Amino acid sequence: MNTSSKTDRSGAADVSVVLDLSAVIATVSADEPRVLLVDAGTGDAESRPRLPFGPFDPEGDRTMEEGLRRWVTDQTGLTLGFVEQLYTFGDRFRDPSAQAGGPRPISVGYVALVRQASAKRPAGSSWVEWYRLFPWEDWRTGSPTMLAEVLKPQLIAWADGAEDSKTKRMRRERADVAFGFGDLGWDADRVLERYELLYEAGLVAESATDGRINTGQDQIEVHPLTGLPLHQDHRRIVATAIGRLRGKIRYRPVIFEVMPSAFTLFELQRATEALAGTPLHKQNFRRLVASEGLVEETGQVSVETGGRPAKMFRFRRDVVRERPAPGVRVPRRRGAR
Amino acid sequence: MNTSSKTDRSGAADVSVVLDLSAVIATVSADEPRVLLVDAGTGDAESRPRLPFGPFDPEGDRTMEEGLRRWVTDQTGLTLGFVEQLYTFGDRFRDPSAQAGGPRPISVGYVALVRQASAKRPAGSSWVEWYRLFPWEDWRTGSPTMLAEVLKPQLIAWADGAEDSKTKRMRRERADVAFGFGDLGWDADRVLERYELLYEAGLVAESATDGRINTGQDQIEVHPLTGLPLHQDHRRIVATAIGRLRGKIRYRPVIFEVMPSAFTLFELQRATEALAGTPLHKQNFRRLVASEGLVEETGQVSVETGGRPAKMFRFRRDVVRERPAPGVRVPRRRGAR
DNA sequence: CCCCATATGCTCAAAATAAGTATAAGTGTC
């Protein structure tokens, strides 16, 4: 057991590690969930869009979150609302085409939400609809066709392409669980699990060296529909963020972090559906949101609905003192079972 | 927006940061949840027990989790089952008595579970019941008396000791939410929130410089019942781990990571209660565990019960392919509301 | 055989959920 004191704690770590703070800054605008990406543009392997990041200043920043807020404000002018540490990404070869050598890059990933209104576009970056990165995650209009037509057959091929039958079985089971092919339906929260499986199966561009990947048997062509690739492992970081947010909206009122101060219940529903990637039952949604005390009427109405004017609501802050897990009720699963 | 390439990503970070991997290794034995601590002994400020940690080797370790497993096995001989990254702790002055200077210590914290049987005691370390660190977290036999008698009055005093009324209100609300003083009951998952509040209020030894802390008004004496202090911010890391585990057992079958391969339902219940810190309704527990397909009978019985012999069960691995969120049903709240 | 302890099976009311039907209140068309 290591009982060494602080003075000899430094191992190889202190000279060969580079630490930065990466941010998945998300919002919902025009009913679409979006993340802020830098240099989203051409999309060829050399200049893929990437997450914004900033240095961590061990001298200046009292906490890492403080450091993050500092450089985000400096660089983008955005005011972050909800901020939460996601995960620390430190796998070697985070860029699979990179070679060894040089200091090991470590990113402490954060997820942050900003309000639609404040979601201006900082120079050199853009708000990208996150379902362009993960087309299979958008179930708002039903099961995505590309899932059944592209992903599922390729995943099955990958599983069956395993050498021994044990690996085969394990791959099948993982695919079943992650994508809900078996008895169980689609679990919206398992975003990372699905992305990692696709990565392993060589179905997303990041895992391919040159658009193709050797799966042990055949070369599978990376299908162009498998979403926008990002720099290094950044798409993986976004997947982690989406999964976290989808879980979080259920028991914390984070959805209001992307809403304007007043909104209609249908707007709230749209935003929730955008994050959750799943359609919601309108009447039940409003009943629950109201009966749980998440919102209160402002007294005004919106006539921009096209039909009967909708009452405007605001977030009712007091709910956090009344409800154990104040969040919007979105069912965990849809589909089979 | 920072668009710099990898080569100039290194900021001030690469020379003045020390990265290590800390582990909250937990188990349940004799119906008590425990964490592995190094040098648990005298308990005076200079030699407080601490979490085991190890270096991260940027040259050798492909992933941080791999690095963690490596040194844990090397140092302790334990075989880790469930391992999950917790949080990366990088606040300055993680040791409040420390001064500035030297490289900034950053710990990537992990939580791991080991099986009771394998929970031998590595030299120089011991399995400490985690409720000795957090006496207020153990509600298995009802609301802890020290909560009402010690913590609550001191927290209220701290809140009311704030200068302006806004701070006062905010402190009261935070205490209400974290400890469930108001309408809402005790939310077992908010372990970290509670610890941080106690820390801010100067009620745990780590936040005191010399056993007393200046709260802006009076000096509040740190009560000896407020739990075993650990080295630096390690108790905070354990609090994070407990909160995470309590949440996790609800939707992932991690509880089985601490169980032997065969067990009675009551043993399973005891282990669940140990982690969750809350008593469970026996009949309902077994009904749910069985009807969700989490376990299956082994065919054997245990006569060590003292009464009617209990059937032995084993974890039914297939449940992960059948159930959306396979975990033990423990209610989120207890008490008021 | 009776008592005690624990295990296990079953009932029942209350609460939460899911999915619908019905009605209200605007806009635009003719």
Place this chain on the structure above:
DNA sequence: GACACTTATACTTATTTTGAGCATATGGGG
């Protein structure tokens, strides 16, 4: 101004899930 159309909102109903308790089973010890 009647009518179609749109969206908002209220209410109903069946089903499932929970929470809590009662009853019975099955061992050991006197």
